[in-house]
Structures are given as structure tokens and as C-alpha cells.
Amino acid sequence: AGVGAVGATPRKGSSRRNAWGNQSYADLISQAIENSPEKRLTLAQIYEWMVKTVPYFRDKGDTNSSAGWKNSIRHNLSLHNKFLRVHNESTGKSSWWMLNPEGGKTGTMDNSSKLLKSRMRAKQTKNSPNSSQQFPKWGVNSSSPSSRGSLEEADMWTSFRPRTSSNASTVSGRLSPIGPGQEDEDNLGEESLLGRYAAGSLAPTLTETLMEELDLIDGLTLTLPCPPPPPCCPGAPASPPSPGTRPPCPSVAPRTRRRSATPSSTPHYNSHVPSSLEALLTSDSPPPSDVLMTQVDPLMPGPGGVALMALGSKPSPLLVGKGLEPNKVAPMALQAQMHPPPPPAAAPAAPVAPAAPRQQQHLSQMGLGMILSGLSPDPSQLSALKAQHAGLPAVGSHHGGPLASANPSLLLQASGPFGAPSCFQGPAERLPTDLDIDMFTENLDCDVDYIINSDLMDGDGIDFNFDPVMPGAQGYAGPATTQGSTHSWVPS
DNA sequence: CGCCCTAAACATC
DNA sequence: GATGTTTAGGGCG
Ligand SMILES: [Mg+2]
Numbered sequence: 468a469g470v471g472a473v474g475a476t477p478r479k480g481s482s483r484r485n486a487w488g489n490q491s492y493a494d495l496i497s498q499a500i501e502n503s504p505e506k507r508l509t510l511a512q513i514y515e516w517m518v519k520t521v522p523y524f525r526d527k528g529d530t531n532s533s534a535g536w537k538n539s540i541r542h543n544l545s546l547h548n549k550f551l552r553v554h555n556e557s558t559g560k561s562s563w564w565m566l567n568p569e570g571g572k573t574g575t576m577d578n579s580s581k582l583l584k585s586r587m588r589a590k591q592t593k594n595s596p597n598s599s600q601q602f603p604k605w606g607v608n609s610s611s612p613s614s615r616g617s618l619e620e621a622d623m624w625t626s627f628r629p630r631t632s633s634n635a636s637t638v639s640g641r642l643s644p645i646g647p648g649q650e651d652e653d654n655l656g657e658e659s660l661l662g663r664y665a666a667g668s669l670a671p672t673l674t675e676t677l678m679e680e681l682d683l684i685d686g687l688t689l690t691l692p693c694p695p696p697p698p699c700c701p702g703a704p705a706s707p708p709s710p711g712t713r714p715p716c717p718s719v720a721p722r723t724r725r726r727s728a729t730p731s732s733t734p735h736y737n738s739h740v741p742s743s744l745e746a747l748l749t750s751d752s753p754p755p756s757d758v759l760m761t762q763v764d765p766l767m768p769g770p771g772g773v774a775l776m777a778l779g780s781k782p783s784p785l786l787v788g789k790g791l792e793p794n795k796v797a798p799m800a801l802q803a804q805m806h807p808p809p810p811p812a813a814a815p816a817a818p819v820a821p822a823a824p825r826q827q828q829h830l831s832q833m834g835l836g837m838i839l840s841g842l843s844p845d846p847s848q849l850s851a852l853k854a855q856h857a858g859l860p861a862v863g864s865h866h867g868g869p870l871a872s873a874n875p876s877l878l879l880q881a882s883g884p885f886g887a888p889s890c891f892q893g894p895a896e897r898l899p900t901d902l903d904i905d906m907f908t909e910n911l912d913c914d915v916d917y918i919i920n921s922d923l924m925d926g927d928g929i930d931f932n933f934d935p936v937m938p939g940a941q942g943y944a945g946p947a948t949t950q951g952s953t954h955s956w957v958p959s
Numbered sequence: 960c961g962c963c964c965t966a967a968a969c970a971t972c
Numbered sequence: 973g974a975t976g977t978t979t980a981g982g983g984c985g
Contacts, residue, residue: 484963484984491963510975533974535965542965545977552976561975
């Protein structure tokens, strides 16, 4: 279908590869997600981000339905392993898209996995009416060899924080109040097909399995009752006001999500994705307690921790999605989680794990501890994250000691991509600025980020072609992008 | 040949 | 109709 040449001219002789610059769709998507407060967006939000942020798409926003570019976005999301789709709990909404923390060496998944996947799918669709989802796989990300430039974007990505705008309203903050009881919906769990695929002996790359689990597990929701004022933020957890504002994500918030497991048989905690995950899932063997930690480190940096925290502090409220009844995963996970001693700090406590290799444990613990204690995980976490993005192994090596320094702003971000941090929401801290500067900032921020990224990214060309790119003013008053309409988020 | 873009057929919801 | 997944094909370095 390629019809000669690129539809839209990639700028004359200039270096841009695409009409919008040198970034690929994948890059843009990554950027969008990366800049979102929750680190996850729905398809519609991604579109929105594009329209709002990338000049080239500015006018194409309205284009309903399937405009070519939207098709491409979707195509990219599905195609690359670096994008993970996680089921969105709110009922009618579309899935969340987030990026695969690990990277992906195989960018797009190679044959083997591909086959496997299709196979699974086939099976599932046909045979069991019951099960439904398909599983994403996670593969690897590699954040980015893509955009060529000399400087990797990885840095930037991570280094920038998405403005916190939302935190205020953000998500979870508010909902917490809901009642201890649990309220939230309980969506039915998804199906649990774990058993099924367990059977497949194809040894999917761990990661894949992981992914699946992730997906499934999603069903499991726990309620996060903002515990008492832990060491966290001084003052109360306070749920942020911002009533009217928009929730960045679907409303439901407090609860956080699932986790996945990482195994560990490997002695080095360092390596993420271990091998046993599979075992875990598939096997019936006794569940290692590691589970909990597992998720913490490798997969999602933030969320897991948070979840844990919730559990630990308040055992009662959590309920697990009923979704996975069949397999033991969920339950065991819970179990594991509860055990961990609350004590902050990296105390080794969890005696829990009997058999399994523990190494990782402390890692997880560490996470937990940090969170509980209220320390922001930032240094390590961030770096870790960063590292991952960058493709460096760094993290594992030293995690131990220094979890001290806390940076409020970071905290937010670090703490969790998943809305979890309800309690963290520092009330005063960052919120204040919001209003005034808000729109201001918002525009700015986004734009800035984007710009920066794009600039950096194309280091190769050093050509500054600003023309299409954001009208110069982003800084000053000029609402570059078309008037001010821009800021609103989450429309739907 | 791998990466990327575009189009389009399907499948689901 | 929106969301996702795949297949197909062309351009490029
Ligand atoms: Mg994908």
C-alpha cells in the first residue's frame, strides 16, 4: 500500500524522516506514555497527546475515526512489544497502554514467539469461549535505538517528569475515601486462563509469560485504603480537592493493581526476569513467596510497591479480584504480600519465603520498605528505571543502602505509575502551583518536553528546522498551539 | 535486510 | 464506530 513516497512530505531536503520530524510513531507513542502522569494512556489519550503535542497532527485531530495516522498508531501499539496493553478496569473503557519496562530486544517479536502467540490465540478463541483476552507479550524494550540521534532519548524520557498536573486531582487521590469496605467494583475477574497456557510447553520467553500474567492479573484489584498517615507525608494523606477537574484516568482510583511475578531462581537479583515465573505460573509447585517481590522490581517499579504497601498496612480491605480463581497465583501472591513486616527501611524481615531463593526478596522489600517509610524511592527506582530504559543493568547491583533522600516531586512520579499513591499525594506540595500556572505550565510542559525530545533526538542532523515545530513561543505567553484550548485532558 | 510508514482486512466489543 | 491484531507492500539506508 505504500503508494509512492510518503504521503506527507517529509520536509524538503531536510533531514526529517517524517512529516512531523525524525521520530517514529513508536517514539511518539513512547513519549506520550512516558509523559503521562500515570505512565499509561488509553488509545484515545494517545491520539489526544499527538494532536496536542505534535504540531503536525494539530489540525488532524478532528479527523474522526480512522485517519491514517490513527491507524498507524494502533498498528504500532500492537506490533511492538515495547507497548503493553493492560486491561482497563473501568468497564467500558479501552485498555491502558504502557510501555514495557524491560525492554525489548526483539523489538517486534520474532518468529518463535510469534508462532507461539498465534497458537495460543487460536486455541483460546476457539476452544474456550470462556477465556478471552489475548495476551500481550512483553518482550523487550529497548527503549530506543530508534530515533537515531546521538543522544538517546532514554535519558530524556526519564528525566523529564510529566508535570504533575494531575496529581492534584489525580487519580487516586481522591477516591480513597471511599470506604474501607471495598467498594470498588469488582469487576469480574477476567478469565483465568493461566492454567491453559501453562500447558503449553513452549517455554515462552519468560517475559511473555510475564506479560500474560500481568494482563490477567489485572483482574485482581485491591483496594487501597490510604492508610493512616504513615511516615509518608506529613500531615494527612489528604485527598486532594480538585473536584471538578478531570481525572486523568478513569475514575476509579484507589485501588491499584496487580503485579506480576518474577522469579527468581537466579541468584542474581540483578537479572530481571528470571526464569521461574513460568514455573510459577504453570507449575503447581508451591508458590514461592517471592512473588511479591517479583513484581516489584522488574516489572513495574512503582506499582508493585504501592500495592504491597497497601496490603501490608491494611490487610483487610484488599480483595482480590475474583478473577483468577482457578489458579493459585493470586492467592499466593496475597499471601506473600501480607507477610512482610511493615517495618520500614530495608529490613530483611520477611522470613516468609521458605524455600525459594530470596535474593530478590530484599529487593522487593526494599521497595516496600521505602514506600512504607515514606521515603521516596526515587534514587534507586528512578535510576533503575532509567537504567532499564537505557538498557543498562545497573540497578540490581547496589540497591541496598541508600534509599534515603527523598524528593517530593520525584516521589510522585516514582511511586507509581499506577494510581496507587493515593496517600502520597502530597497535598500541599506540588498542588499549589497547579492552578495558576496550570494551563500555562501544562502547555508549556508538554510542549517543552516534546520539543526537547525532538531536538535532542535528532542530534544527528543538527539542523534546526523549527518551522513546523511548535511555534516558537512556547515559552512565553504565546499559546503556541492554537489558542489555549489545548489543555484539557481526558475528555472522554 | 531491518526499520518504518501506510493501507486494509478482520475480529471484538 | 472504536479498539486491536495482522498481513501486505513500498521506501530507505
Ligand atoms: Mg504491543
